[in-house]
Amino acid sequence: MSAPVVEIRNLEKTYGLAFVLREVQLRLLAGAGAFIIGGNGAGKSTLLRILAGLEAPSGGHALVFGQDTRRLAARYRRRIGLMAHQSFLYPNLTARENLEFYAELYSLADPRECAHQWLGRVGLAEVADTRVRAFSRGMEQRLSAARAMLAEPALLLLDEPFASLDHDGAEIVAALIRGAVERGACVLATTHGIPEIDGVELAVFEISRGRLMQHAHKEEGRRGGRIRSLLGR
Amino acid sequence: MGAHFGYLFAAYSIIFIVIFLYVMLIWRRQAALDAELRTLEARMAALTEHSAAGRPSEPRSGA
């Protein structure tokens, strides 16, 4: 058995007199797909940011590949892909330039080819040479997904990956998530409602009052293939 | 006393005035800190009333 990709023990996060997360326990293995649901401000994004090492926990431990996320060495950072609320893209660069830049940062073998492939995969090949400034929110979100997955990370952290995507866009991103899980990556994503991705067994957790709990999976929700993400849309 | 006594007096007065003002500043900050501490204590008291199990442990140094 390999070590868990994500291991969270007794994680706590507080801001002053307000708590965000408490008693959070989570273990995810390679090839696992998990979604976290919960209302606005429930602490979903905070949890992902802690796992990416962008924020420090107030108590407890968050381990990624067995390493404390507070001090992640470069060789562990390169195995994490984060798609956050902010797209991390440069508005004045074109879609292609943005992806090539990040491919270079991750020292991928052929940045040009890699960017080209990913633009095709997220359906942005036609606007590859348009500046991101001119993109709609949905297009930017797709490019952001490509940016996060470019280096084929072993741990994929997705914050609201389906937000502001149309049906086609949501399907593209769902297919990418499926692909990532199939190649053995561990995917942890947040969303508002209970998601369904065809052909992927998803564990669903819910953050409620700062605690992370396994969500009772609704069997009747699994109908008709495709994706039915985002309750309330 | 010499012609420059005024300067000397001014210099020493200013030193003591500033020291006094700084002590006052520290004093006022202490009052604010005490008030904050009382708020926390009230929260803690309310908590122990609510449930004895939920009582937080004492802070350790360097926490």
Place this chain on the structure above:
Amino acid sequence: MSGFAAVLRKDLRLELRSGESTLALLALSMLVLVVLVFALGAARVRSVDAAAGALWVAMVFAGMLGANRALLAERDNGAIRGLLLSPLDPSTLYAAKLCAAFIFMAVAEVGAVILMVLFFNLDFDASMARLAPILVLGAIGFSALATLLSAITGRTRGGDMLLPILVVPIFVPALIAGVKASAAALSGAPFESMGDWLKIMIAFDVLFVTAGYLLFEHVVGGD
């Protein structure tokens, strides 16, 4: 190493595309020189001391603007977080940002020197060649300091105001040395007479490039 080149290339490309920073830097340099010509009055305009001082005032203000703008690009869409998450070493990021800041400042300086010669009735002669190493050393030191400190002020409230307050006092030794050496260079004094001032500037540059390289990871780190 590829990370360094990628970031530097990206910054230069962004700059070439909009030209915003360089234009703003040039415009500000020109305005500072114009203001100083009026403020100093006609009597002082032909003095090399005044010219050297004005040049450095322009350089400090332009450098400050440049440092603020360099960070702005990374703040859009939170791109700096994307960089920090990548395998890129923070020190490498610092080196690349320092290089970019230096290049923008050097371009602005060339413009400022030309304007200084015109406004202060100087000549384009051999003294310009002596001025060059002084300005290069000054730009390195300023970029090193401003890149480190703008990473701090860029992440605090009212940071744009704080940057000059933090940078200028620390930059004073290089400023004193730079102005003195520039005045000497413009008045045609032999190179040896500037030696001590140049040594101060070299010491300043070495110290602050090293400090920035080592400390940068602490100012860009998470939380």
Place this chain on the structure above:
Amino acid sequence: MNNPTIRNWLGFSTLALMLVSLFMVFDYVPPDAEMGIAQLIFYFHVPLAWVAFASFGLVAIAGIFYLWLGDQLWDDLGYAAAETGMVFCTLVIVTGSIWAKPIWGTWWTWDSRLTMTFILWLMYGGYLMLRASADDTPQVARFGAVIGIVAAMDVPIVIVSVRMWRTIHPAVLVTKQGTHGLEDPRMVWTLLVSLTAFTLLWAWFLMLRFTQLRTRSRMAWLAGRIALATAVASDPK
């Protein structure tokens, strides 16, 4: 260190020694033959400068330890030192200026030591403005540490450069001939007593501020605990 008894005794002995040194300055020590009575400012001016510079040194040392060990204690120490240093540095400049007026005939000259003190004042003023404009997060603590270290590194270069720039400051303590300007043993004693008095005052201020900042840091921690405990207590069982 945080014992209130020690703090109070320190406060009292500081006060007593300050009064003693005041008495020595105004009644015991003979004024300087050349500079006259205004030279008596010297006996408080020099100790003030000493504690101000010591504070700023401490800011840098605390900064190094904070970045190295990450313990909030070092940040609290650095912040306290920067603040007390700023109070004393302000007094150094003010008393120096008052001394300069009768002796040099001007409130301010760009003499090397004046300039250096003023630059230090500006640097740590910037440090305190940064701290005042931001919340107390580990991030801001790191910012403070970095600025404290960078500013201290700058001091030697500042000294060399402003000395080359110009200097007219009186060398009261060490003259070029290697003899010190304090011929009378009473002068030496007065200086030593006031140095001790100000060192104690410095330690007292530092301790008061440091204790307050420690309390504040612990209270922030406690607030987090209370938040979590409140959540647990109100959980539906």
